[in-house]
Amino acid sequence: MPSVNVSLYLVTERSFLPPGKSVQDCVREAIAGGVSIVQLREKTATGREFLRLARELRDICAAANVPFIVNDRIDIAMAVDADGVHIGQEDIPLKDARRLLGPNKIIGVTVKTIEQALAAVDGGADYIAPGVVFPTTTKDNAVYLGPSGVGEIIAKVRQHNATIPIVTIGGINSENVSAMLREVEQASGGFKLSGVAVVSAIMKHQDAQLAAHALKSCLVDNVVNVEGTLALANSDLVERVVSLLQRVREKRPFVHSITNNVVFEMTANIILHLGGSPIMAHSIDEVEEIGNSIDSLILNMGTLDKFRIASFHKAAQKANSRNVPITLDPIGCGFTSLRRQAVAELLSSTRISIIKGNAGEIGFLSGSMETSSRGADSVGKLTDPATVAMTVAKKYNTTVCITGAVDYVSDGTRVVRCENGNAFLGLLTGTGCSTTALIASFAGVAEGDYLAASVAGCTVMGVAAEMAAVKCGAGGEVFGPATFRTALFDAVYLLTAKDVQKYARVFCLDDK
Numbered sequence: 001m002p003s004v005n006v007s008l009y010l011v012t013e014r015s016f017l018p019p020g021k022s023v024q025d026c027v028r029e030a031i032a033g034g035v036s037i038v039q040l041r042e043k044t045a046t047g048r049e050f051l052r053l054a055r056e057l058r059d060i061c062a063a064a065n066v067p068f069i070v071n072d073r074i075d076i077a078m079a080v081d082a083d084g085v086h087i088g089q090e091d092i093p094l095k096d097a098r099r100l101l102g103p104n105k106i107i108g109v110t111v112k113t114i115e116q117a118l119a120a121v122d123g124g125a126d127y128i129a130p131g132v133v134f135p136t137t138t139k140d141n142a143v144y145l146g147p148s149g150v151g152e153i154i155a156k157v158r159q160h161n162a163t164i165p166i167v168t169i170g171g172i173n174s175e176n177v178s179a180m181l182r183e184v185e186q187a188s189g190g191f192k193l194s195g196v197a198v199v200s201a202i203m204k205h206q207d208a209q210l211a212a213h214a215l216k217s218c219l220v221d222n223v224v225n226v227e228g229t230l231a232l233a234n235s236d237l238v239e240r241v242v243s244l245l246q247r248v249r250e251k252r253p254f255v256h257s258i259t260n261n262v263v264f265e266m267t268a269n270i271i272l273h274l275g276g277s278p279i280m281a282h283s284i285d286e287v288e289e290i291g292n293s294i295d296s297l298i299l300n301m302g303t304l305d306k307f308r309i310a311s312f313h314k315a316a317q318k319a320n321s322r323n324v325p326i327t328l329d330p331i332g333c334g335f336t337s338l339r340r341q342a343v344a345e346l347l348s349s350t351r352i353s354i355i356k357g358n359a360g361e362i363g364f365l366s367g368s369m370e371t372s373s374r375g376a377d378s379v380g381k382l383t384d385p386a387t388v389a390m391t392v393a394k395k396y397n398t399t400v401c402i403t404g405a406v407d408y409v410s411d412g413t414r415v416v417r418c419e420n421g422n423a424f425l426g427l428l429t430g431t432g433c434s435t436t437a438l439i440a441s442f443a444g445v446a447e448g449d450y451l452a453a454s455v456a457g458c459t460v461m462g463v464a465a466e467m468a469a470v471k472c473g474a475g476g477e478v479f480g481p482a483t484f485r486t487a488l489f490d491a492v493y494l495l496t497a498k499d500v501q502k503y504a505r506v507f508c509l510d511d512k
């Protein structure tokens, strides 16, 4: 039997599907997004339902030339002539499964220990699945191995001289997968995983194709036999980010920040580490003069007062007169009447090149009732952030960037999804303002392409966060948000064009 491609393995769970979506549609979309193998796992289905679903999914998978695997039920796998089965340590033993299915069917085995892994290899399994690699709520009481535990199993299996595909499972999503793959490779002494298996990261997604695509793009070069760099992201956009990064480092744009008291030092440093030249000044007595020589202006509405508002207007007038891009970070703009009035006045009297905010802030500007602000924090969720970004961009004739676990950027015509990032970013105050500072630095050299500048800012922050998060765990230098901050700033400073090309996950949503 040729080696099975387990690079992106979808395991189904109907109860996770968004309302109105069928498991068949989800599987079709996921295959279009790059899933390489599908397993039907429906623990609550009756035997008949399971059989019917198995038949339908077998046909969908066969049409796409993707192997179709049945979880646990060898009888159903045989009845529908599936490509194979997946069994756990409590299921029918591998030896009996092989006797029933014959040599030409795929048998995958869950393993939790090195002993179980070697036994499955010696018993003739076609792939093994050590896990869970991260805690998951999809399966109760799953034994947690962590990336280091998975790495140890891979090391022992490879030292045993086995080339069997190894796929891990449990709590994997597009935010944690890149870092996890690198950690596993490190812990195994340099052996890569053959793939990742996911349930919720695809099944819960409104757009399973996009979800699969995002995961798949993280596998490039990090998983055995998944090669290439840009094919899965929008390569033109990635190249634009690379060229903006080079331009910032060559031209050192002079970026003026009128920003909040919490992030003064952080903003100056992130601009400096990227390659720009920061100036932090908010006195009304000098902002106009400073405006004579700057390349980019940031108006950040945190810790707002009437003096800062007056400085905003004076600096903005000067910037508009010189065609210098202005990036507005409307912190908590719907939260108090001072902020509501300030943002309304600024947007009606000033040409703003980019508005960068969280869902609560941009939701407020769109008139949406789905989100609100509690101070600087966003409350609630936008059902369709891509459309909200586009609506606000059109309304204010600007470029809009909504930051969150996934960022959306729109210039009113196009929408781009930026998927890099890491959960640590949410634990460190000021990372949103730092993204604004990166965007503004790129805007200073973007020659009017503010969509690209915004995508560049979000992507650099996201990729740097992923690279910093790799240093978390056994033997690493990141223990929590404080050490993450140091690693993040270093990652921005050290970021190369190659890193961007390898890790950027940016997608132009051309159906908008």
Ligand SMILES: Cc1ncc(COP(=O)(O)OP(=O)(O)O)c(N)n1
Pocket (backbone or CB within 6 Å): 009, 011, 039, 041, 071, 072, 086, 087, 088, 089, 091, 108, 110, 129, 131, 139, 167, 169, 197
């Ligand atoms: C790819 C993959 N890995 C692991 C499992 C878990 O299988 P098992 O241990 O049999 O547990 P249940 O799925 O039966 O709950 C899997 N299904 N697929």
Ligand SMILES: Cc1nc(C(=O)O)sc1CCOP(=O)(O)O
Pocket (backbone or CB within 6 Å): 011, 041, 110, 130, 131, 132, 135, 136, 137, 138, 139, 142, 143, 169, 170, 171, 172, 197, 198, 199, 200, 201
């Ligand atoms: C089906 C399954 N088996 C596991 C094991 O380790 O044996 S973990 C798991 C569920 C993984 O779901 P999610 O991708 O949503 O975390």
